Every structure is written in C-alpha cells, then in structure tokens.
Amino acid sequence: xxxxxxxxxxxxxxxxxxxxxxxxxxxxxxxxxxxxxxxxxxxxxxxxxxxxxxxxxxxxxxxxxxxxxxxxxxxxxxxxxxxxxxxxxxxxxxxxxxxxxxxxxxxxxxxxxxxxxxxxxxxxxxxxxxxxxxxxxxxxxxxxxxxxxxxxxxxxxxxxxxxxxxxxxxxxxxxxxxxxxxxxxxxxxxxxxxxxxxxxxxxxxxxxxxxxxxxxxxxxxxxxxxxxxxxxxxxxxxxxxxxxxxxxxxxxxxxxxxxxxxxxxxxxxxxxxxxxxxxxxxxxxxxxxxxxxxxxxxxxxxxxxxxxxxxxxxxxxxxxxxxxxxxxxxxxxxxxxxxxxxxxxxxxxxxxxxxxxxxxxxxxx
Numbered sequence: 001x002x003x004x005x006x007x008x009x010x011x012x013x014x015x016x017x018x019x020x021x022x023x024x025x026x027x028x029x030x031x032x033x034x035x036x037x038x039x040x041x042x043x044x045x046x047x048x049x050x051x052x053x054x055x056x057x058x059x060x061x062x063x064x065x066x067x068x069x070x071x072x073x074x075x076x077x078x079x080x081x082x083x084x085x086x087x088x089x090x091x092x093x094x095x096x097x098x099x100x101x102x103x104x105x106x107x108x109x110x111x112x113x114x115x116x117x118x119x120x121x122x123x124x125x126x127x128x129x130x131x132x133x134x135x136x137x138x139x140x141x142x143x144x145x146x147x148x149x150x151x152x153x154x155x156x157x158x159x160x161x162x163x164x165x166x167x168x169x170x171x172x173x174x175x176x177x178x179x180x181x182x183x184x185x186x187x188x189x190x191x192x193x194x195x196x197x198x199x200x201x202x203x204x205x206x207x208x209x210x211x212x213x214x215x216x217x218x219x220x221x222x223x224x225x226x227x228x229x230x231x232x233x234x235x236x237x238x239x240x241x242x243x244x245x246x247x248x249x250x251x252x253x254x255x256x257x258x259x260x261x262x263x264x265x266x267x268x269x270x271x272x273x274x275x276x277x278x279x280x281x282x283x284x285x286x287x288x289x290x291x292x293x294x295x296x297x298x299x300x301x302x303x304x305x306x307x308x309x310x311x312x313x314x315x316x317x318x319x320x321x322x323x324x325x326x327x328x329x330x331x332x333x334x335x336x337x338x339x340x341x342x343x344x345x346x347x348x349x350x351x352x353x354x355x356x357x358x359x360x361x362x363x364x365x
Contacts, residue, residue: 003234003245010212010236010279011308012256013249017211018269019057020305022257028067029076029086031057036202036209037083037223039266043288045300045317046325047355050084052264052302060354072171075185079169079177080162081222089205091191095198097165106160112141113157120157121166121181129170129178132158163222200230207231209268211249212279214241217272225272239278258307260343262314262351270303282310282333297331304330304347306340314348318355325352327361 005013015021018035025031031054032038041049048064055062067084070077076087085093101107110117116139124130132155139153158179161167168185170178193201207213207227212234217225231244263270265286276282284303287295298315305311315328327348336344352359 002242003232003250005212005234005236005243005245007236007238007279007281008308009253010234010239010243012253013211013245014269014279015211015305015308016252016256017209017246017249018267020259020261020269022259024059025057028054028058028062028070032077032084033086033088034209035268036089036205037085037268039264039268040079040082040084041264041266043300045288046302046351047318049264049266052262053267055351055354056261056263056267060350062354068171075187078185079172083223087187089202090186091193092198092202092205094165094190095193095195097163099195100163100165101160109141109143110157110160113139113153116140116153117157117161120154120161124167124179124181128180128184130180131176131178203227203230207244208246208248210246212236212243212245214275215244217275236279256308260307260347261305262347263303263305265300265302267303276310280310284310284313298328301331304344306343311336311340312344314344316348316361318357320357322360323357324360325355325357327359329362 019025019031025034035053035057038053039049043049046052047055050067051062051064054067067077071079071084077084078087078090079085080093101110119138120135123135127134132152135154135158137153139157143153143156158167162169162179165182167179168182170180170185172178202224203226206225207230210227213225213227215226215228217227227244229244231246232250234243234245236243265284265288270276270284273284276284282303285296287297287301288299292299297313300317301313301315303310304314310333312333313331315331317326317328319326325348330344330348349359
C-alpha cells in the first residue's frame with residue numbers, strides 16, 4: 001500500500017532522520033552513526049564543515065578536539081571517501097574497498113606502478129604515519145589527468161590505496177592528512193560481509209538517516225544515495241512521482257519537536273537540491289565558486305532552519321584575528337516575524353559563543 005504524506009509530514013520525517021529536532025543526540029559517535037556520513041570539506045569561512053554539521057546537531061557540548069580524539073586515539077571514527085564515518089560501519093565499506101579501483105585507467109596505472117606501490121607500503125610500515133610530501137615520487141609511469149592530480153604520483157597512489165583499504169588516513173592537522181598502513185588504523189576483528197549483504201545494510205542505514213528519499217537520487221562522490229525499494233512507498237502532496245520512507249520514521253510522525261538551526265552548505269540535508277525544493281520549497285546554491293559580483297547570498301551562506309522550514313540564509317565569516325563573527329547579512333526568504341527574528345538571532349549568538357567570537361554586523365534582531 002502506498003502511504004500518502006503531506007509536505008509538512010515529509011519535512012518532519014527528513015528532519016528527524018537528520019537529528020534536527022529539539023531532541024538532540026547524546027554524543028559525537030552517536031551522531032555520526034545516525035547520519036552515516038559527515039562531510040569533511042575543510043573550507044572554514046565560518047568553521048570547517050564537519051564541525052558545523054556536528055555543532056548543529058549537538059550544540060554547545062560539541063568540541064572539535066573531541067572529534068580529533070575519537071579519530072586519532074579512540075579509533076571510533078574513521079575517514080574514507082571525504083567523509084567521517086562511525087568505525088562500526090567499516091564492515092559495510094570493506095566489500096566496496098575490495099572492488100577498488102573501479103576505473104580501468106586506475107587499475108592499469110596501479111599495475112604499471114607495482115614496484116612503487118610496494119615501496120610505499122614498505123615505507124609506511126617502517127616509518128608511518130607519513131604525509132604524501134614525505135614520500136619521494138618513484139612512479140614508473142606518471143599519472144595523467146586534466147586536473148590537479150596530474151603528475152602528483154605519491155598523493156594519487158596513497159589516495160587509491162586508501163580507497164582500496166590497504167592504507168588508511170591516520171590523522172589530520174593544519175598541514176593536511178597523514179597516511180598509515182590500514183591495520184594500524186582499522187580494527188583487526190572486522191566481520192566479513194558479502195557484497196549484497198553490505199550494500200543492502202548501507203542502503204537501509206542511508207534511508208533511516210534521510211527519512212524520506214527517492215529510489216534513485218543525486219549521486220555523491222564515493223557515497224551512494226540510492227535506496228531502491230527499501231522502506232515504504234509514499235507519495236507526497238505537491239510533488240511528482242513516488243518516494244521511499246523509512247518505516248520507523250512513519251511510526252514516529254507525531255513526535256516532532258521543532259527548533260532553529262544554522263547548517264553547513266555541505267550538510268546532507270541540503271546536498272540534494274531537487275529533494276530540497278520538492279519537500280521544503282527551498283532554493284539554495286553554494287556560491288563560493290562564483291565571482292563575488294554574481295553572488296545572491298554570500299560566499300559561504302548558511303541555510304537557516306526554523307521549525308520544519310528553511311526560512312533564509314546567513315552570510316557570515318569568522319574573523320579570528322579580530323575575535324569576531326562578522327554577519328554581513330541575514331537573507332529572509334519571506335519577512336521574518338518577531339518570534340522568528342529572535343530565534344535566528346539567538347542561534348547566531350550561540351554560534352559565535354561556540355566559536356569563541358563576538359558578533360559584529362547585522363544579526364537578525
């Protein structure tokens with residue numbers, strides 16, 4: 001039977017799946033586990049994306065140093081494919097790692113550089129963790145591309161070996177990533193799952209984190225977004241076609257508790273722009289790659305959530321030398337009521353306090 005949902009219901013299912021209700025999660029690992037992935041995009045116009053994503057869920061208890069500890073010491077969180085993930089998801093990723101690299105060009109390049117690969121693995125085993133810059137380029141065949149990876153053989157090899165599961169990212173600092181052999185980063189007693197079992201469980205977890213999704217959605221680098229025929233089939237008033245809805249989310253529809261939140265432009269909730277417009281009626285575009293004169297909302301505008309609706313964008317920048325969060329503009333999609341203005345201003349003030357900065361500029365109130 002096909003479930004019929006209003007847009008209000010669809011929005012609330014999506015927000016509960018993404019932990020954006022007043023019932024905040026209890027900790028970092030719990031949050032990453034529920035979201036399944038947290039984007040690591042390092043652009044820090046306000047704060048690095050992973051920190052913004054986690055702060056928007058956890059609030060003031062979240063400290064970036066705690067995430068670093070969980071990654072580098074506790075090994076409860078790991079990095080793969082540009083996302084932080086709970087280490088308990090490693091068994092679900094291993095079958096995909098075994099299939100890497102997927103392109104014929106990459107497979108041929110690895111085969112041609114087998115001596116280089118073995119030398120790098122031996123060096124990591126003896127000296128790791130190491131940066132890509134610590135490893136001399138001894139490639140027998142240089143990597144060719146039209147992009148920034150052209151001739152960057154040491155980095156290209158390390159990234160391929162991370163995707164294959166032979167190497168892992170041990171830590172990050174201001175200078176970038178440090179790589180090590182995987183068995184010094186990943187646990188030894190990892191369950192072995194077949195391809196189909198792992199893919200199905202990943203899709204189930206993906207649907208639970210999204211709450212509601214198309215059977216086939218917008219592709220994300222190294223992270224599938226499709227959910228196939230899992231969950232319940234649904235139609236949403238005012239949208240075309242069918243959706244898939246997490247069964248547990250349907251049973252919790254009456255428990256939605258709203259709040260106000262400022263989100264990273266790389267937040268999973270806003271990544272799929274078509275889904276965002278279908279369910280939330282919200283137009284958003286990250287403009288950091290556009291010339292300044294062509295920007296409508298700002299270089300790194302943060303989507304503003306209030307209750308179960310997106311209501312605007314915050315154009316702000318952290319100026320740590322001056323000790324301030326500079327608010328350039330609060331763009332209102334529709335004129336704010338006094339209640340909304342107070343709620344948005346309070347969230348801006350909370351963001352600034354968490355960053356250890358004072359607000360300067362034009363907050364919402």
